[in-house]
Amino acid sequence: MQRLHQLGIPFCDITGMYLTHHHSDHVVGFPDLWLTGWIGRPWGKRSTPLDVWGPQGTRQMMEHLPQAFAVDLRVRSRSYPPEGAKLVPHEIKEGVVFDQDGIQVSAFEVDHGGEELPAEFVFTPDEVEFYLIDFKKGVEFKAYSDNQLPHVKAVAIESDREFGLSILQRLDAELSRRGELYRKAAVQDD
Numbered sequence: 678m679q680r681l682h683q684l685g686i687p688f689c690d691i692t693g694m695y696l697t698h699h700h701s702d703h704v705v706g707f708p709d710l711w712l713t714g715w716i717g718r719p720w721g722k723r724s725t726p727l728d729v730w731g732p733q734g735t736r737q738m739m740e741h742l743p744q745a746f747a748v749d750l751r752v753r754s755r756s757y758p759p760e761g762a763k764l765v766p767h768e769i770k771e772g773v774v775f776d777q778d779g780i781q782v783s784a785f786e787v788d789h790g791g792e793e794l795p796a797e798f799v800f801t802p803d804e805v806e807f808y809l810i811d812f813k814k815g816v817e818f819k820a821y822s823d824n825q826l827p828h829v830k831a832v833a834i835e836s837d838r839e840f841g842l843s844i845l846q847r848l849d850a851e852l853s854r855r856g857e858l859y860r861k862a863a864v865q866d867d
Contacts (some may be wrong), residue, residue, distance in 0.1 A: 678706060678709060678710055678713070682720070687714075687719070687720045687721070687722075688710055688713050688714035688720045688721060688723075689714045689715070689720065689721050689722045689723035689724075689761075691710060691714055691723075691727070692723075692725065692727065692728065693727070693728040693729070693730070694707070694710070694727065694728070694729045694730070695729075695730045695731065695774075695782065696729060696730070696731030696732070696735055697731070697732075698731075698732060699731070699732070699734055699735075699738065704738070707742075708742060708745075708746065711727055711742070711762075711764065712746065712749065712753075712762070714727070714761075715753075715757060715761040715762045716753055716757055717756060717757050721757075722757070722761070723761040724758045724760055724761045725760055725761060726760060726761070726763035726764065726765045727761075727763070727764055727765065728765045728767060729764055729765065729766050729767065730766075730767045730768075730769050730774060730775075731766070731767075731768065731769065732768065732769065732784075733768055734768075735766045735767070735768050736766040736768050738766075739764040739765075739766035740766070742764060743762070743764065750762055769784050770784065771784050771785050771786060772784065806829075806830045807829045807830065807831075808829075808830055808831045808833075808844050808848065809829060809831065809832045809833065810831070810833045810836050810840075810841045810844060811833065811834050811835065811836060831844060
């Protein structure tokens, strides 16, 4: 949410969300995005349901969240459109889960620390590049060193800090270049 705020993107403009898996460190901020995007603040006022795509268990999570926040929802529904607080779950399976306007998102199984997870998401290789840098023992990204994902531009296991810093500097320079292009083109969030 901090990054959305920094980019000037109102939380109510988020009308769909992909959950890659249900580890707490990946979903704990979701209720804040969901409810803050609904309530009537400058960053809120969502008036339509929020679609949520994710692996098996997403439907159960989306059905129970409103129960956990029932008092808040009941009180705030007096002032804000109840439709904006609705959650619409979509459980997905491996394969293409989104293909629209040249953007394609696929789900595939990944072993994430010994736990078989039903989905991780990727864009096409033309739209996203992965630079996987591990300064520790190579545990986090070792599985990708043998995998032939076309998105992966670098897999660095047990990397030295100078190499990692050079990659981060390159990515920062690219973000700055793109930001300047957006400024010159007067691109605005609507």
